Amino acid sequence: MAQALSLLLDRELLALNRAVGELRRRNLPIESLAVGPGDAPGQARLTVIVNTDDATAEMTMRKLHKLSGVQSATRFPVRDGVARELALVKVRVPPERHAELLDVCDMFKATVVAEPPEQAIVQLAGTGAFVLAFVRALERFGILEMTRSGAVALPCLPAE
Amino acid sequence: MSVAELLSGAQILCRVLVEEGVDTIWGYPGGAIMPFYHALPDVPEIRHVLVRHEQAAAHAADGYARATGRIGVCVATSGPGATNLVTGLATAHMDSSPVLAITGQVPRPMMGRDAFQETDVLGITLPITKHNCLISETRAAIAIATEGRPGPVLIDVPKDVQNQKTEYRPVSGVGRQVSSARFSLTPDTQHLTPPDDRVRQAARLIAAAERPLLMVGHGVILSGAYDEVRRLAEKTGIPVITTLLGISAFPESHPLHLGMPGMHGEVHVNRAIQHADLIVGIGLRFDDRVTGNTKGFAPRAAIVHIDLDASEIGKNVPVAVPIVGDARAATARLVAAVAPRRCEAWIAEVQGWARQREESYCGDLSPENIVAAIHDAAPDRCTIVTDVGQHQMWVAKLYPYRRPNTHITSGGLGTMGFAVPAAMGVKLARPGEAVWAISGDGGFQMNMQEIATMVQERIAVKMAVFNNGYLGMVRQWQQFFHGGRYSATPIWSPDYVKLADAYGIPGWRVERASDLEPVLARASAQPGPALVEFVIEQEANVFPMIPPGATLSEPIEAEPAAAAGD
Numbered sequence A: 001m002a003q004a005l006s007l008l009l010d011r012e013l014l015a016l017n018r019a020v021g022e023l024r025r026r027n028l029p030i031e032s033l034a035v036g037p038g039d040a041p042g043q044a045r046l047t048v049i050v051n052t053d054d055a056t057a058e059m060t061m062r063k064l065h066k067l068s069g070v071q072s073a074t075r076f077p078v079r080d081g082v083a084r085e086l087a088l089v090k091v092r093v094p095p096e097r098h099a100e101l102l103d104v105c106d107m108f109k110a111t112v113v114a115e116p117p118e119q120a121i122v123q124l125a126g127t128g129a130f131v132l133a134f135v136r137a138l139e140r141f142g143i144l145e146m147t148r149s150g151a152v153a154l155p156c157l158p159a160e
Numbered sequence B: 001m002s003v004a005e006l007l008s009g010a011q012i013l014c015r016v017l018v019e020e021g022v023d024t025i026w027g028y029p030g031g032a033i034m035p036f037y038h039a040l041p042d043v044p045e046i047r048h049v050l051v052r053h054e055q056a057a058a059h060a061a062d063g064y065a066r067a068t069g070r071i072g073v074c075v076a077t078s079g080p081g082a083t084n085l086v087t088g089l090a091t092a093h094m095d096s097s098p099v100l101a102i103t104g105q106v107p108r109p110m111m112g113r114d115a116f117q118e119t120d121v122l123g124i125t126l127p128i129t130k131h132n133c134l135i136s137e138t139r140a141a142i143a144i145a146t147e148g149r150p151g152p153v154l155i156d157v158p159k160d161v162q163n164q165k166t167e168y169r170p171v172s173g174v175g176r177q178v179s180s181a182r183f184s185l186t187p188d189t190q191h192l193t194p195p196d197d198r199v200r201q202a203a204r205l206i207a208a209a210e211r212p213l214l215m216v217g218h219g220v221i222l223s224g225a226y227d228e229v230r231r232l233a234e235k236t237g238i239p240v241i242t243t244l245l246g247i248s249a250f251p252e253s254h255p256l257h258l259g260m261p262g263m264h265g266e267v268h269v270n271r272a273i274q275h276a277d278l279i280v281g282i283g284l285r286f287d288d289r290v291t292g293n294t295k296g297f298a299p300r301a302a303i304v305h306i307d308l309d310a311s312e313i314g315k316n317v318p319v320a321v322p323i324v325g326d327a328r329a330a331t332a333r334l335v336a337a338v339a340p341r342r343c344e345a346w347i348a349e350v351q352g353w354a355r356q357r358e359e360s361y362c363g364d365l366s367p368e369n370i371v372a373a374i375h376d377a378a379p380d381r382c383t384i385v386t387d388v389g390q391h392q393m394w395v396a397k398l399y400p401y402r403r404p405n406t407h408i409t410s411g412g413l414g415t416m417g418f419a420v421p422a423a424m425g426v427k428l429a430r431p432g433e434a435v436w437a438i439s440g441d442g443g444f445q446m447n448m449q450e451i452a453t454m455v456q457e458r459i460a461v462k463m464a465v466f467n468n469g470y471l472g473m474v475r476q477w478q479q480f481f482h483g484g485r486y487s488a489t490p491i492w493s494p495d496y497v498k499l500a501d502a503y504g505i506p507g508w509r510v511e512r513a514s515d516l517e518p519v520l521a522r523a524s525a526q527p528g529p530a531l532v533e534f535v536i537e538q539e540a541n542v543f544p545m546i547p548p549g550a551t552l553s554e555p556i557e558a559e560p561a562a563a564a565g566d
């Protein structure tokens, strides 16, 4: 089952290293990692999506929680919340296919964020599956490059 | 046609080691590696040496690797066994030595639960290995360790994997070559041909230079570029400097050989660097012990840098002409490109700066006399393995190395305790020649337990201990830079002759130069290990010395005026 672990860390690589090291050491199947700013200055947020059972996720949380540099750690099954990743996709678009590209973007609520000559960079946020579907829809234009972030997540239920 | 067999992970590991040509491994058993040790007696092709401490297993594997150029293998159990390997792996990592460490790990279902003797050895060794991983293909691990710029690789094998039965089909012949190129971590610079224009540019600089120098390092030994370097020197007449790890890459007796640079380099060698207008560096990394303060390093010189590892180029000193590639191939190209020339006036100028080393000795049992006597006891076929400290510098500067790769020492990490176990590895790699482990009284006491290994396994290493009653090199720094406060540097030693006797090997104490020759002759004649203690002057110093942070132009050449004291 996909579980989201959401950690507030001291904003330094050593804390991140320690947290990721603990995950690696347990040999858990990690689906995605995302690191960004935390809620306050000096904090970083690490979101981990990991496929494991409740008990293992819970034990991992307790381990993570006690690490130096980890300020807080919460966990919830992804199905009890939302998890979204960001994708940037650079496609080839000759001017005559521009409208067609916009149609695809509309369908997925994606936006064109840059338009180098004969190209477009489109941005999409969504679940992993949604992003993949979008990428598939863009394939007919010719994908030049793309990059996806790890997922960030929030619970719908109040975290215990 | 090979037939598939049902084998345990441990059996497969043993088979693969044999197929990869491993004939010697160094290790120590324990719970998590027991399936491996259970399988081991079925492979008589592999000789296992039981060490007395896992650190020694790693150093011995390192010594073996440095002496042969092939993979050196060490084995330890999980937890304390694995952590004991750490210093040895860090040593091999700093000096680019191809070592394979195999560690047992708790069964996979127990991992991450702080099981008995569980340690995150992958996490611990991450920054001190070229590569490490859980389980892994052993063949790939060996390929990564030995290809490109070599380095240590650790594979952590959970006990359940060692026990698990799988179908195994032996691979043989050419088909079994695994390349590390599959792993993005090893860009294949080894087979990369340096661009012609770079080589021509270097050749033009060599033709135009008035004060050129060749500086050669460990890369020349690793790639076996001895002939190429020698031809380059002889065709151009450029004098050759060998770094600590480059010693023996170029014969000391050669008229073009200048000596060692850096912190304890001879004054004329460092001065040559400071006056040079061109430095051609081959297979070295311009380490801070070589350059002194880089701001003032070789201020007049353009630098041509040949190295396999692109990340070394420009790391410490600015480089005018970078040539990324194997030292041997790249130097061969350079030899072909250069025009013959001479550098007689320049060499005469440098030789004019040479001077007698300041004698800081009162007694007659000087480092000069001891090193000369060790050399004379086995003048033809001998490899010297040194530890770290004053004796290391004396031996580096005074022993007349003639044959390639006959000087082995821990350069990058400066690991005390290296010499004795590493020499065991060298001895098994070179059974036909004398191998001397030369240590100080401090470093010797760090791993002297390995005498028991030598006795049990009949490894005939000759051990020399320079006993000055101090952690000499640190004492020297205290004398020069810390007001003569000898804090925690006086060190007591056991009676080494009795110690030797307790281990059942012959031992001698030498206190006068006149005893050197007869004692060393007897020690050399011993079929097994032997120990010789040299009682040397307590407060002798290594000269010259560039103070830490100073440039190569600022050597201390004699005893500082009576230390301020406190």
Ligand SMILES: Cc1ncc(C[n+]2csc(CCOP(=O)(O)OP(=O)(O)O)c2C)c(N)n1
Pocket (backbone or CB within 6 Å): B387, B388, B389, B390, B391, B392, B414, B415, B416, B417, B439, B440, B441, B442, B443, B444, B466, B468, B470, B471, B472, B473, B474
């Ligand atoms: C494992 C380790 N610990 C500490 C040091 C720091 N250190 C460098 S040289 C030295 C003194 C070595 O003393 P000894 O082995 O007696 O050799 P000597 O300098 O007297 O020849 C020390 C302590 C080191 N290099 N390695």
